Amino acid sequence: MIPEIGHYALILALCVAFVQGTVPVYGAAVGNPRLMALAIPAARSQFFLVLIAFGCLAYAFFMNDFSVLYVAATSNSQLPLHYRLAAIWGAHEGSLLLWTFILTMWMFAVTVFSSHLPAAMRARILGVMGLVSVGFLLFMLSVSNPFERLIPAAVEGRDLNPLLQDPGMVLHPPMLYMGYVGFSVAFAFALAALLGGNLDAAWARWSRPWTTVAWCFLTIGIALGSGWAYYELGWGGWWFWDPVENASFMPWLAGTALVHSLAVTDKRGGFKVWTVLLAIMTFSLSLLGTFLVRSGVLTSVHAFATDPKRGLFILSFLAVVIGGSLALYAWRAPRVGLGGGFAPVSRESFLLANNVMLIAATGAVLLGTLYPLFLDALDLGKISVGPPYFDSVFVPLITPVLFLMGIGPLAQWKKAEVPALAKRVRWAAGVSVATALILPLVLGEWTPLLSLGFLLASWIVSTAIVSVREQLAHMTGGGLIGRLGRLPRSYWGMLLAHGGIAIFVIGVTMVKGFETEQDVRMNVGDTAVVGGYVFRFDGVQNVKGPNYTAVRGTFHVSRAGRDLTVLYPEKRRYLAQNQVMTEAAIDSGLVRDLYVSLGEPLEDGAWSVRLYHKPFVNWIWGGCLVMAVGGVLAVSDRRYRPAWRREPQMVPAGAQLVGR
Amino acid sequence: MNWVIVLLLVSGSAWAGEARPMGDNPAIEARLKQLASELRCLVCQNQTLADSNAPQAEDLRREVREMIAQNMSDQEIIDFLVSRYGDFVLYRPPFKPTTVLLWAGPFVLMVGGGVALAVTLRRRQHMIREAMMTEDDRRRVEQLLSQRSKES
Numbered sequence: 001m002i003p004e005i006g007h008y009a010l011i012l013a014l015c016v017a018f019v020q021g022t023v024p025v026y027g028a029a030v031g032n033p034r035l036m037a038l039a040i041p042a043a044r045s046q047f048f049l050v051l052i053a054f055g056c057l058a059y060a061f062f063m064n065d066f067s068v069l070y071v072a073a074t075s076n077s078q079l080p081l082h083y084r085l086a087a088i089w090g091a092h093e094g095s096l097l098l099w100t101f102i103l104t105m106w107m108f109a110v111t112v113f114s115s116h117l118p119a120a121m122r123a124r125i126l127g128v129m130g131l132v133s134v135g136f137l138l139f140m141l142s143v144s145n146p147f148e149r150l151i152p153a154a155v156e157g158r159d160l161n162p163l164l165q166d167p168g169m170v171l172h173p174p175m176l177y178m179g180y181v182g183f184s185v186a187f188a189f190a191l192a193a194l195l196g197g198n199l200d201a202a203w204a205r206w207s208r209p210w211t212t213v214a215w216c217f218l219t220i221g222i223a224l225g226s227g228w229a230y231y232e233l234g235w236g237g238w239w240f241w242d243p244v245e246n247a248s249f250m251p252w253l254a255g256t257a258l259v260h261s262l263a264v265t266d267k268r269g270g271f272k273v274w275t276v277l278l279a280i281m282t283f284s285l286s287l288l289g290t291f292l293v294r295s296g297v298l299t300s301v302h303a304f305a306t307d308p309k310r311g312l313f314i315l316s317f318l319a320v321v322i323g324g325s326l327a328l329y330a331w332r333a334p335r336v337g338l339g340g341g342f343a344p345v346s347r348e349s350f351l352l353a354n355n356v357m358l359i360a361a362t363g364a365v366l367l368g369t370l371y372p373l374f375l376d377a378l379d380l381g382k383i384s385v386g387p388p389y390f391d392s393v394f395v396p397l398i399t400p401v402l403f404l405m406g407i408g409p410l411a412q413w414k415k416a417e418v419p420a421l422a423k424r425v426r427w428a429a430g431v432s433v434a435t436a437l438i439l440p441l442v443l444g445e446w447t448p449l450l451s452l453g454f455l456l457a458s459w460i461v462s463t464a465i466v467s468v469r470e471q472l473a474h475m476t477g478g479g480l481i482g483r484l485g486r487l488p489r490s491y492w493g494m495l496l497a498h499g500g501i502a503i504f505v506i507g508v509t510m511v512k513g514f515e516t517e518q519d520v521r522m523n524v525g526d527t528a529v530v531g532g533y534v535f536r537f538d539g540v541q542n543v544k545g546p547n548y549t550a551v552r553g554t555f556h557v558s559r560a561g562r563d564l565t566v567l568y569p570e571k572r573r574y575l576a577q578n579q580v581m582t583e584a585a586i587d588s589g590l591v592r593d594l595y596v597s598l599g600e601p602l603e604d605g606a607w608s609v610r611l612y613h614k615p616f617v618n619w620i621w622g623g624c625l626v627m628a629v630g631g632v633l634a635v636s637d638r639r640y641r642p643a644w645r646r647e648p649q650m651v652p653a654g655a656q657l658v659g660r
Numbered sequence: 661m662n663w664v665i666v667l668l669l670v671s672g673s674a675w676a677g678e679a680r681p682m683g684d685n686p687a688i689e690a691r692l693k694q695l696a697s698e699l700r701c702l703v704c705q706n707q708t709l710a711d712s713n714a715p716q717a718e719d720l721r722r723e724v725r726e727m728i729a730q731n732m733s734d735q736e737i738i739d740f741l742v743s744r745y746g747d748f749v750l751y752r753p754p755f756k757p758t759t760v761l762l763w764a765g766p767f768v769l770m771v772g773g774g775v776a777l778a779v780t781l782r783r784r785q786h787m788i789r790e791a792m793m794t795e796d797d798r799r800r801v802e803q804l805l806s807q808r809s810k811e812s
Contacts, residue, residue, distance in 0.1 A: 386751025
């Protein structure tokens with residue numbers, strides 16, 4: 001009964017979404033305020049309907065209702081409750097429901113925080129989001145229904161993939177989807193502005209906070225996924241250029257470009273057309289990412305082709321969304337004005353250059369991700385495109401972006417002078433070059449990549465210091481603290497986000513340059529030394545988990561005769577699918593991680609063991625966190641606050657004011 | 661001299677002590693690691709040979725180790741593996757007619773982007789000179805600016 005209620009709620013939601021996607025948009029076109037006003041109740045009721053559906057599926061997982069096919073396929077009665085609930089998004093159908101649920105959440109948020117928007121704009125925004133929702137609901141109801149029954153019911157479920165039975169699974173997908181789907185708001189704002197023909201600085205200011213928040217979620221989502229892979233997969237890597245990772249990284253790159261382009265549109269009125277195109281691109285890449293991961297096309301092109309229903313729907317949906325929005329773009333964009341002028345050397349041009357490079361990098365990742373699929377589909381042979389390819393292609397593309405990151409915030413809007421600029425950054429450049437040359441030698445090894453990493457990180461930090469000093473010099477009165485406090489939050493947000501990149505770069509550089517690894521055979525009582533730390537193997541014992549049995553090793557770690565910690569890596573056998581998983585044990589620290597992973601048992605009680613010393617590895621995720629905090633800080637800036645407090649002031653003279 | 665080595669070997673296995681590396685020769689292990697990080701584990705979803713714990717990967721690593729010990733060059737080993745498993749085993753795709761686009765693409769994008777940027781900036785300057793901001797734009801910017809100064 002309960003699953004049928006969920007199913008029925010989805011059908012109702014589809015009807016509501018259809019109304020929401022058409023009536024208010026038509027109302028905006030003919031200027032009918034009552035039709036436009038329909039957008040808000042429609043969006044809110046759609047949210048509650050999808051919430052009901054989501055709740056019903058959660059209930060089915062909670063009750064172990066194995067008469068629901070999806071529950072039987074991804075859950076098991078032995079599975080602990082939190083993983084049973086996370087199993088909602090453990091496979092294709094439930095992920096789509098989560099996606100749609102988050103989309104309606106964003107819609108609901110738009111209805112709450114948009115009272116300052118002109119009614120026509122708001123109607124169009126919610127209308128576009130409604131149309132996206134129509135696509136997803138139709139997809140679920142036609143070929144990916146999470147509520148499909150299994151009759152007769154299964155006695156026991158097939159269990160969630162053990163790889164996914166991890167706290168990371170509880171948090172990572174919802175965060176990632178909050179980011180993916182959050183870009184639908186930026187997309188809807190862009191299309192609404194195209195439809196209404198009011199692509200102005202006000203539009204940019206309104207959509208900026210939404211875009212930044214989505215970007216923050218995506219940043220955190222990707223970082224969580226990376227951290228999860230690091231400790232769960234058991235071989236100590238943090239980024240594998242796996243197609244699934246690339247699928248989330250591409251919208252991030254495009255979204256980063258969008259955030260910067262919006263800044264120019266907001267502050268200077270420039271780049272409008274480009275900003276709209278980026279908003280369309282970012283969301284299209286989010287859609288592409290969702291479907292790449294969810295359609296199974298990555299595991300096998302042929303499996304995808306043998307079940308053509310889903311694939312066909314996906315491809316046509318992508319074609320409609322991307323093609324439709326680009327057509328609208330081609331039709332409307334040429335009429336948009338240029339905005340403020342700027343010289344070839346100015347903050348605008350630096351930001352534009354950064355955008356171009358970011359998009360080139362996105363294109364490279366896209367190419368590397370899809371290329372093997374196309375070759376395979378065209379029967380031109382099977383190839384693998386992996387880390388060696390991406391590393392050699394991505395580093396040259398992203399290095400100029402990081403360089404521009406230092407100089408962009410220092411350049412004046414409109415027109416900057418190269419000699420003056422060079423003079424302002426000369427000590428920053430000096431410090432960076434010195435760091436790049438000396439620091440690797442101090443640390444004991446000099447390689448070009450180490451040097452490049454330190455160069456970029458110290459460049460970002462030192463130029464930020466130059467920027468703060470100059471800002472303070474322009475201010476009068478108040479002590480140092482007072483003056484620092486008067487700098488706007490959006491400025492601090494930018495510095496923090498850029499600083500996050502620097503922290504990230506340091507982490508990557510240190511790990512790549514100085515990590516040490518031992519692949520050893522250890523008997524009970526044997527010791528091995530990695531990075532100055534002594535690991536002593538004290539044998540294994542059998543332990544029993546809720547739905548697995550495990551062999552747990554004990555490793556005493558000491559340094560210079562002092563005991564530091566005891567690590568317990570495990571080798572688990574999950575009972576339902578009889579699958580073996582490696583559970584690494586990690587001692588985390590600010591400047592290093594110690595990482596132990598059990599390999600295979602060898603003869604007479606010995607084990608093959610992998611030991612790692614990973615300097616600064618946590619800076620990689622710490623940097624992402626700092627970036628996201630910077631984004632949040634920027635959104636909390638007072639320039640956006642009037643947007644949902646003192647709205648009458650905010651409506652620009654040019655916008656149509658049709659009721660509120 | 662021989663008895664010293666025998667004694668060392670015996671002591672290594674009889675008493676607990678320093679853990680032994682999985683391979684005997686560190687130089688071979690270093691080369692193996694280098695090679696294996698560019699090779700694909702064929703039975704895994706998407707993992708390098710160096711990272712994989714799968715038994716098949718273990719076997720293949722042993723084979724590569726033997727080939728290194730037989731003094732085969734990296735290229736010879738790669739050629740051998742490709743002849744047996746195809747290009748699929750390489751994570752760095754070889755440069756050949758079907759992969760030209762793959763290798764050239766990113767740099768075409770970079771250069772193309774740079775040229776497009778330069779052209780846009782130039783053209784834009786001309787256009788701006790012809791038609792400055794419209795009156796409407798100017799009003800709006802003015803309003804936004806005055807508002808910001810009111811806020812701060």
